[in-house]
Amino acid sequence: MGTEVLRGRWRTSGRALLRVIVVWMVSTLTMLLLAGVLPDFQLQSPGDDSITRTAYTAAWGAGAFGLLSALVWPLLVRALLLVPALVLGLLVFFLNGSLLLLALRLIPYGGGVTDPQNAVVVAAVMSAVASATSTALAVGDDSAYRRRLSRLADRRRRRDGAYAGQGSHPGTVFVQLDGVGHRVLLDAIADGLVPHLAGWLGEDATHRLTPWRTDWSSQTGASQLGILHGSNHDVPAFRWYEKDTGRIIVSNRPASAAELQRRAIERTGDGGLLTLDGASRGNLFSGGADQLALVLSIAARRGRANRSRSGYFAYFSDPANAVRTAVSFAAEVCREIAQSTRARLRKVRPRVSRGGLYPLIRAFATVVERDVVVVAVMGDMLAGRTAIYADLVGYDEVAHHSGPHSHDAAQVLKRLDRSIGLIAEVADHAPRPYRIVVLSDHGQSVGETFEGLYGLTLKDLVRAGCGLPVSRRAERTRSGAEARFAARHAVRSALHRPVHQGADEPEENAAPDSEPVVLASGNLGLVSFPGVPGRMSLEQIDRRHPALLRTLAGHPGIGFLLVRSEARGSVVLAAGGVEIALADLGDDGPLAGMGPGAADAVRRTDGFPHVADIMVNSSYDPETGQVHAFEEQIGSHGGLGGEQSRAFLLSPLVLSPPVADSEELVGAERVHEVLGRWLREGVGPQVPLGPAVVRLPQQADAGMPDAGMPDAARDDELNSA
Incomplete structure (x- = not known):
């Protein structure tokens, strides 16, 4: 048995030595090739420019570079651990080039000549070739990889007795x-x-x-906060406006x-x-x-x-x-x-x-x-x-x-x-x-974007419904024109006086700081009015912007709205004048096809302190599974509708x-x-x-x-x- 163990160790050592020699030879050939290709990289050997002497010089250089990479490189990286990851990644190339310059100086006779720029290139190519060669040699020898992992694990167990006691x-x-x-x-x-x-x-x-079903806010900020910290209370979306602090919270x-x-x-x-x-x-x-x-x-x-x-x-x-x-x-x-x-x-x-x-x-x-x-x-x-x-x-x-x-x-x-x-x-x-x-933390639902389908953004539609200026592009769309006409007509009816057709100013009875903050989280939109403290009610919105809710609820790209009514509590609005008290909301009606538990998800979000004045969920087609993101995303998540709300757990x-x-x-x-x-x-x-x-x-x-x-x-x- 002892003889077999000894033979096994000799075989292992022999294979390791062979890999080192092969990698060294390939690195030497690579250095020779680069010296022939790059005009500013030369392998000099004074008094003897023969191929043999040049190859000998390349072998010295390749060996010195490999040895420095193995011994010095980890120390250099450790010294730079506090450098941000991206900067460290860039420094890697410059430090690698510096090691090559040092390796060329270690050649006992003659040496190589190159500039710092070429040194970076040569070092990068040689590192890549050496790594590829080592990987190729190990492809047919899975035992080498397993032995390395076993050595690491055994070394940890020997050094740290605490883990040995926890092995079970x-x-x-x-x-x-x-x-x-x-x-x-x-x-x-x-x-x-x-x-x-x-x-x-x-x-x-x-x-x-x-499978598991996400909350209404089907996005990483809400899901991962809940998974890792046990609570995603008061996370109504990926991004939202907080009136009490005046800040926009963005999860990433x-x-x-x-x-x-x-x-x-x-x-x-x-x-x-x-x-x-x-x-x-x-x-x-x-x-x-x-x-x-x-x-x-x-x-x-x-x-x-x-x-x-x-x-x-x-x-x-x-x-x-x-x-x-x-x-x-x-x-x-x-x-x-x-x-x-x-x-x-x-x-x-x-x-x-x-x-x-x-x-x-x-x-x-x-x-x-x-x-x-x-x-x-x-x-x-x-x-x-x-x-x-x-x-x-x-x-x-x-x-x-x-x-x-x-x-x-x-x-x-x-x-x-x-x-x-x-x-x-x-x-x-x-x-x-x-x-x-x-x-997973959520899925994704596919669909043409809201802007791509209708030619204007949710912000454009909200501003048009408020009678506020919008871009010329949005004005030319059918949705934008209809929204602005509805806004003018609603203001005229509410105030019983004409409204200047060409004016782009907000209504006279609106506060100067009442321009809405419109944010998007996938196919979930949030509309807040900073000038009104607390959660603005349906009645307040109708008094200030008589056409807004009707414009939003009636748009074909919008599935439903969530707002708070002073008379009925929170309600869900949808096309055709639909208005359902949140307490009576089921998974049919405006939420039809959006999956079981959709109504409960909406009710939970409604109780958040920072829920928006108007929560907007895009329309959803159960036959095609398509939603319409209010962002530039054809695969989106953040609201209700389709596969975005159905994640998985593989245990x-x-x-x-x-x-x-x-x-x-x-x-x-x-x-x-x-x-x-x-x-x-x-x-x-x-x-x-x-x-x-x-x-x-x-x-x-x-x-x-x-x-x-x-x-x-x-x-x-x-x-x-």
């Missing part, structure tokens, strides 16, 4: 596929796009698939996200789902985790207590990662330009503009953020963390502009499935067993069912309860941390311990083994 208690990884609806997932499984997820639901199923702005997280913690008295040994990666909110990367709610004000760069270090400590990401980033930009051009030439409808910065935004979401988040999650698992929650946003970003069932979005979903496969493979080598839960069978077979899982807050129950099943009862000890941005400078900084020893393991 499984950790949990929650992977959020942003915007992937229940039906989209089923279609992807049927089409073979997501083999890893499909395998979990196959003949030897390890997971169960459960750092300051707004921090405020929403503070309010949720204050309401629940619970730090969040991840307060005990948790990690939050790529999310809007922290969930109470200590370990954070790409978390928006802590981005507004970062301190040593809440800034973590472990994900960045694990990724950028290998210069080849930066090169791979840069190449993939460029490829994704080109892919988007090609796909948008093809859609435009084929006159695909519905279609929105995809120019400007969008190709770069798409590439960041589908490549950079995905890579950093996935590597961070893998590091968390090898570190043995108890609860990890990560958001992969690539599909949602592409589906907004290409459509949720488009080929473009399907290919992104296919690549996300590969990422989940990587995470699942790492779980086999982690220091504790892991249960992987995959879920291991070893966990208790989310709900009984006869029940439906409704609302993000209920999902939080389910996930919390599963965590307790894994590690026993947990005591929630109170808000006083939760690390919020406002507390970052209050002298709290440095628990948010990366674990240096862990990161060394990830990149040195």
Whole structure:
């Protein structure tokens, strides 16, 4: 037995040495080729310009560069951990070029000559080639990859006895596929796009698939706040106006996200789902985790207590990662330009503009953020963390502009499935067993935009209904002309005096600051009048703007309105003069086809302190499943209607069912309860941390311990083994 073990070790060492030699040879050839192609990059060998001597010089340079990359590079990246991720990604190339210049100087005779610009190019190409060669050599040797993961896990167990004692208690990884609806997932499984997820639901199923219904505000801000912090109370939309503060809250702005997280913690008295040994990666909110990367709610004000760069270090400590990401980033930009051009030439409808910065935004979401988040999650698992929650946003970003069932979005979903496969493979080598839960925060509904279909925006329509100036383009549309005529006619009838046909001033009885604030969240619109304190009533709106509600409710692109009546309480208005008291509202009538529980969702939102004066939901066609977003999105979410309100929860069978077979899982807050129950099943009862000890941005400078900084020893393991 001892002889066999010794032989196995020799074989392993021999294969490793062979890989090093092959990579060195390929790097040497690459350097020779670059020296021949780039005029300003020369390999000099004084007194002997023979091919042999030049090749010998290239071998020295390639070897020195490889050695410096392995030894010095991780130290350089660690020194720059407090640099923002985007800046660090750019610095990677310049630092890599500097290492090449140093490597050329280390050649014992002669050396290479190049300028800094060429050094960056040469270093990037050599890193990419070396990485590709190593990957190619490992393709047929899965055991090498598994051995590396096993070494990392064993090293962690030996070094940290705490995890050895927890080995029998499984950790949990929650992977959020942003915007992937229940039906989209089923279609992807049927089409073979997501083999890893499909395998979990196959003949030897390890997971169960459960749909869940979102709140009226079917968007990440509301859903993820509810899932991670247990409350999305008073989140009426993705963006809304607050009269008491005069602020517009936008869920994906750092300051707004921090405020929403503070309010949720204050309401629940619970730090969040991840307060005990948790990690939050790529999310809007922290969930109470200590370990954070790409978390928006802590981005507004970062301190040593809440800034973590472990994900960045694990990724950028290998210069080849930066090169791979840069190449993939460029490829994704080109892919988007090609796909948008093809859609435009084929006159695909519905279609929105995809120019400007969008190709770069798409590439960041589908490549950079995905890579950093996935590597961070893998590091968390090898570190043995108890609860990890990560958001992969690539599909949602592409589906907004290409459509949720488009080929473009399907290919992104296919690549996300590969990422989940990587995470699942790492779980086999982690220091504790892991249960992987995959879920979404909402779906998306498809449809022509409101502006694309009717030629004017919701803001144009509201202003026209108020008799306020609108753009000439909106004036020329049928909807705009009808709205302005209705406004003039209503004012004339209300005031019993003529109105100047050419005037664009607001009504004389309106306050100077009564111009409405009109905001859009997918196919949900919000209209607020800042000049009127509190929630404006139906009667007040009719007195100030007699045609507005009738104009909105009667428009074919609008499904229903929610307003408060002084006489009847809150009411729902729709076309044909329909007015239904909210207490009597059912899932038929104006809400027909919008799904079970739609009326309850509207009633819940009506009770929020910051609900808008007028809540506007677009029309919905149950036959086609189409809604009409008030934003430039052909795949949208944020309101009621279609697939946007139906998300999914894919959970291991070893966990208790989310709900009984006869029940439906409704609302993000209920999902939080389910996930919390599963965590307790894994590690026993947990005591929630109170808000006083939760690390919020406002507390970052209050002298709290440095628990948010990366674990240096862990990161060394990830990149040195």
